Amino acid sequence: MEPSPRTATSNPPVAASATAANLGERDLVRRSASTIPPPARQLEPVAKLIDVSKCIGCKACQSACVEWNDTKPGLETNTGIYENPHDLTPDMFTLMRFTEWENPQSGNLEWLIRKDGCMHCEDPGCLKACPAPGAIVQYSNGIVDFIHENCIGCGYCIKGCPFNIPRISKVDHTAYKCTLCSDRVAVGQGPACAKACPTHAISFGTKEDMKTLADSRIEDLKSRGYENAGLYDPPGVGGTHVMYVLHHNDQPEIYSGLPKDPKVSPVVNAWKGMAKYVGFAAMGLAAAAGMLHSAFTGPNRVTREDEEKAEDLVKEKT
Amino acid sequence: MATTSIEKEDAIHPGKPVVVSRYNLGARVNHWITAISLILLALSGLAFFHPSLFFLTGLFGGGQEARAFHPWIGVLLFFSFAGLFIRFWRANLPEKSDREWLAHANDAIAGNEEKLPEAGRYNPIQKFNFWVMSLLIIALIVTGIAIWDQYFFDWTTIPQKRVAVLLHSLAAVALICIWIVHVYAVIWARGTLRAMTRGSVTGGWAWRHHRRWLKELAEHHRFKKPATPAE
Numbered sequence A: 001m002e003p004s005p006r007t008a009t010s011n012p013p014v015a016a017s018a019t020a021a022n023l024g025e026r027d028l029v030r031r032s033a034s035t036i037p038p039p040a041r042q043l044e045p046v047a048k049l050i051d052v053s054k055c056i057g058c059k060a061c062q063s064a065c066v067e068w069n070d071t072k073p074g075l076e077t078n079t080g081i082y083e084n085p086h087d088l089t090p091d092m093f094t095l096m097r098f099t100e101w102e103n104p105q106s107g108n109l110e111w112l113i114r115k116d117g118c119m120h121c122e123d124p125g126c127l128k129a130c131p132a133p134g135a136i137v138q139y140s141n142g143i144v145d146f147i148h149e150n151c152i153g154c155g156y157c158i159k160g161c162p163f164n165i166p167r168i169s170k171v172d173h174t175a176y177k178c179t180l181c182s183d184r185v186a187v188g189q190g191p192a193c194a195k196a197c198p199t200h201a202i203s204f205g206t207k208e209d210m211k212t213l214a215d216s217r218i219e220d221l222k223s224r225g226y227e228n229a230g231l232y233d234p235p236g237v238g239g240t241h242v243m244y245v246l247h248h249n250d251q252p253e254i255y256s257g258l259p260k261d262p263k264v265s266p267v268v269n270a271w272k273g274m275a276k277y278v279g280f281a282a283m284g285l286a287a288a289a290g291m292l293h294s295a296f297t298g299p300n301r302v303t304r305e306d307e308e309k310a311e312d313l314v315k316e317k318t
Numbered sequence B: 001m002a003t004t005s006i007e008k009e010d011a012i013h014p015g016k017p018v019v020v021s022r023y024n025l026g027a028r029v030n031h032w033i034t035a036i037s038l039i040l041l042a043l044s045g046l047a048f049f050h051p052s053l054f055f056l057t058g059l060f061g062g063g064q065e066a067r068a069f070h071p072w073i074g075v076l077l078f079f080s081f082a083g084l085f086i087r088f089w090r091a092n093l094p095e096k097s098d099r100e101w102l103a104h105a106n107d108a109i110a111g112n113e114e115k116l117p118e119a120g121r122y123n124p125i126q127k128f129n130f131w132v133m134s135l136l137i138i139a140l141i142v143t144g145i146a147i148w149d150q151y152f153f154d155w156t157t158i159p160q161k162r163v164a165v166l167l168h169s170l171a172a173v174a175l176i177c178i179w180i181v182h183v184y185a186v187i188w189a190r191g192t193l194r195a196m197t198r199g200s201v202t203g204g205w206a207w208r209h210h211r212r213w214l215k216e217l218a219e220h221h222r223f224k225k226p227a228t229p230a231e
């Protein structure tokens, strides 16, 4: 296995760790609407770990994301809530979502802040739904990336995604979302958001390292009374390459609607599976029925007799 | 009422052979706009339906273009078909004799039309196609708008969009099947295509396939000057 960056808390200097640029064609494990040969090599799976219990909601990560990706989220009006902008947009790939939650056990008001964005599912619904060859790819290290020149802007990825993440740009009509800074990871750097986080609530490294780090954090939270603290790495989508440490892992929904058991919708599976077989079979049968019918009955021709009958009828009436 | 089967433009031109006007120019133009938009929709839609057909986007200038044009062609189809619907819905209303005709549907399929009750302007299979096409096109415009994210994203929720895109693809498949049957039937029953090209059929064609229609026209003295001897 090819090593991946191990930048659990901070980033290595560029020169010291610069690995040969990876994440090219040969590192693809999946390519939308395409069948591809297995990758030439296996990169070590990576993950971003977001420790919700450490986040102070400063949005440095959001700023870093905007800066690195050079996006320009428009100015919005203040409607009295902390989210800014008010939702993920084609120019805002990550968004701090704030919830004021009253803990029924302790009676405490808890301020839950979750950094929303693409989860980089091991089994990505967006990629499954995408009809355009190569518009969505998954690398062997787990990163799911949108390749804009292949995107047709149909919005199928939005229907496939169990987390409501992709957004279509009104400017170039292609889909945008967090890239997990694939362009940085390709050269041995961690994502911009992880680099900017002042509390180390965002870490990046191999998925294995991130799980170990999460374990120590969970142990700490448990020792401080959060008995349901746990790691959010939902198995319904094969696990994710963006994971959360949640103090209330038994009820992820309280964190601005984080789904408890996300899966690719059965409707999407039916559309991308059964519907294709039924569709081709039905159209094939209709065409075959026509050919068989024509082979067995031959054309239905108007006869001389028919014409005469019509002429007689007309004569009779005129 | 039997007379419902006659349309304004229908008329017998006595002669040898007898010629019967069936579709005026407006109806024919309307039909061909519908037909062309349906084919373009099937081609662009199938391109998104399965990766093996994605190359069809090339006919429209690329994926982005096919994605952008498809729903607009759909709007054209909807209004164009609405035109056909307004023209022909009366003649497609079911009537009593349809039941008996359908009881002999196997004779119809075998081409033994002498065994069938005389058909009016449309036979029950044509009527069935007409109503199913109407329903499918309504289903396609409704589900199509639900997934037309460029303009109507906020009109539906994501779970609704998922159902809509599934139904849209199934309705499209059903419409394409009905369309195959329709086109096949036109080719099978020789002498039918000219109804939509020249606008008329021969008396023998009308006698063979839509005898009651022909008789009703004669009964109502819907005669016009002999057609210009075309052939």
Ligand code: HEM
Pocket (backbone or CB within 6 Å): A131, A154, B038, B041, B042, B044, B045, B046, B048, B049, B050, B066, B067, B068, B069, B070, B071, B072, B073, B074, B075, B077, B078, B137, B140, B141, B143, B144, B145, B147, B148, B149, B165, B168, B169, B172, B173, B175, B176
């Ligand atoms: C009547 C109005 C219609 C509208 C507004 C409409 C709209 C749409 C939209 C928005 C899409 C998604 C791709 C895109 O954004 O271009 C789509 C996909 C599709 N459309 Fe339509 N459409 C219509 C009619 C039709 C018709 C008549 C057919 C076939 C004869 C058809 C076949 C398809 C197919 C096969 C797909 C792909 C579904 C899939 O990916 O599984 N559509 N349509």
Ligand code: SF4
Pocket (backbone or CB within 6 Å): A032, A126, A129, A130, A131, A132, A135, A136, A146, A150, A151, A152, A153, A154, A155, A156, A157, A158, A166, A168, A174, A175
């Ligand atoms: S909008 Fe989404 S599903 Fe459609 S082509 Fe682009 S990436 Fe694929």
